[in-house]
Amino acid sequence: MAKGQVEVSSLDDIRYDERGLVPAIVQEASDGTVLMLAYMNRESLSKTLETGRTWFYSRSRGELWPKGETSGHVQNVRRVLYDCDADTILVQVEQVGSACHTGERTCFYRELGGT
Known part of the structure; x- marks a missing residue:
């Protein structure tokens, strides 16, 4: 494969952790803003690819949830990529409304002070 070329792969290539989860970074496709970090299991990643909308695995509830359901x-x-170690997913999306449950556009709106 030529350098810089995107490799198309399958769910079998993803390295899930011991709980069957993989971290998923969600990024606004239009401007690169990181919107949130969530976790996916094989089923939620499969549903994401099938439906064209994000599905995640709730670690606290122990169940799948479609983002924006309520x-x-x-x-x-828009696109799903994975890193060189195959243990992190990057989901590029078109966000409708806010990504964060607080109503903020991104979950990363708080800054740590001090330099």
Whole structure:
């Protein structure tokens, strides 16, 4: 494969942790803003690829959840990439509304002080 070329792969290539999860960074496709970090298992990643909308695995509830199910703030998937170690997913989306449950556009709106 030529350097810089995107490799198309399958769910079998992803390295899930001992709980069957992989971290998923969600990024606004239009401007590169990091919107949130969530976790996916094989089923939620598969549903994301099948439906074109993000699905995650809730570690606290132990179940799948489609992003925006109650709020309407869905994420339309533009591209799904994975890193060189195959243990982190990057989901590039078109965010409808806010990504954060607080109403903020991104979950990363708080800054640590001090330099």
